[in-house]
Amino acid sequence: MKLSIHGCRGSTATSSSFTKKYGGNTSCFEIKTDNHQFIFDAGSGFQNIEFSKNQVTYLLLSHFHHDHIQGLPFNSQLFDIKNEVIVSSDLFDIETVKTTVQEYFSPPYFPIDIVSSLPNVKFLSFKDIQKQLEAYLSLESIALNHPGGSTGYKLTQKESSFVYLCDNEFAEDQRRSLAAFSKNADLLIWDGMFTEKELAEKKGWGHSSIKQAIDFNAEANCKKILISHHAPHRSDKELDQIADSLPELFTLASDKLEIEV
Ligand SMILES: [Zn+2]
Numbered sequence: 261m262k263l264s265i266h267g268c269r270g271s272t273a274t275s276s277s278f279t280k281k282y283g284g285n286t287s288c289f290e291i292k293t294d295n296h297q298f299i300f301d302a303g304s305g306f307q308n309i310e311f312s313k314n315q316v317t318y319l320l321l322s323h324f325h326h327d328h329i330q331g332l333p334f335n336s337q338l339f340d341i342k343n344e345v346i347v348s349s350d351l352f353d354i355e356t357v358k359t360t361v362q363e364y365f366s367p368p369y370f371p372i373d374i375v376s377s378l379p380n381v382k383f384l385s386f387k388d389i390q391k392q393l394e395a396y397l398s399l400e401s402i403a404l405n406h407p408g409g410s411t412g413y414k415l416t417q418k419e420s421s422f423v424y425l426c427d428n429e430f431a432e433d434q435r436r437s438l439a440a441f442s443k444n445a446d447l448l449i450w451d452g453m454f455t456e457k458e459l460a461e462k463k464g465w466g467h468s469s470i471k472q473a474i475d476f477n478a479e480a481n482c483k484k485i486l487i488s489h490h491a492p493h494r495s496d497k498e499l500d501q502i503a504d505s506l507p508e509l510f511t512l513a514s515d516k517l518e519i520e521v
């Protein structure tokens with residue numbers, strides 16, 4: 261499997277001279293396996309996705325906050341009906357997923373109703389996707405702690421596993437189940453939006469800290485951890501300082517970063 265990052269900024273896209281290095285696009289992570297293309301969230305980074313030719317693209321949404329869906333209609337390849345995209349989320353039943361995306365991308369919020377306009381964009385329940393893919397890989401989900409809910413995903417193919425936990429406010433009562441879900445993963449994406457000081461002031465905002473990732477991994481034992489959902493105001497300089505203080509195995513996510521899983 262190969263991971264490509266197209267967006268790792270939290271909350272709102274930030275185009276600025278101080279976000280050039282780590283990038284300003286919101287959440288969008290692509291995993292390519294031998295047979296499929298998976299995209300975790302369609303933040304503003306979705307505009308830079310190159311659709312796989314002759315392969316189905318699965319778009320898995322963690323939740324429906326705007327920074328995780330806003331990029332969907334801004335990739336021109338989506339309007340090529342040869343590109344089949346299957347949208348799913350385990351947060352809601354599939355009818356609710358479809359209605360939610362459709363309402364967001366319809367007048368008056370968006371010029372056209374993209375769900376009705378694009379026959380190549382299909383909606384399938386998470387269970388149906390799991391079944392469709394079971395001959396190739398295993399796909400699992402876990403409920404996360406976030407206002408309105410959010411869903412974490414795990415993709416395992418052969419000996420490699422990728423875990424996506426965004427957005428999540430880490431709570432002690434999650435420790436056991438989340439560590440079991442992430443156990444020994446080759447790559448974990450962690451919502452590390454806040455510093456410890458910010459976390460103390462922002463209880464209930466739905467995000468975690470980098471230090472919590474370090475504590476968590478003592479139990480989860482993931483082989484590599486990417487910290488993501490960088491706060492919009494966090495400058496490259498600040499992120500570089502944070503990067504210097506990170507233990508081995510921990511890396512800050514940045515746009516265009518590619519990692520073999
Ligand atoms: Zn978010």
Ligand SMILES: [Zn+2]
Nearest residue numbers: 323325406427
């Ligand atoms: Zn959110």
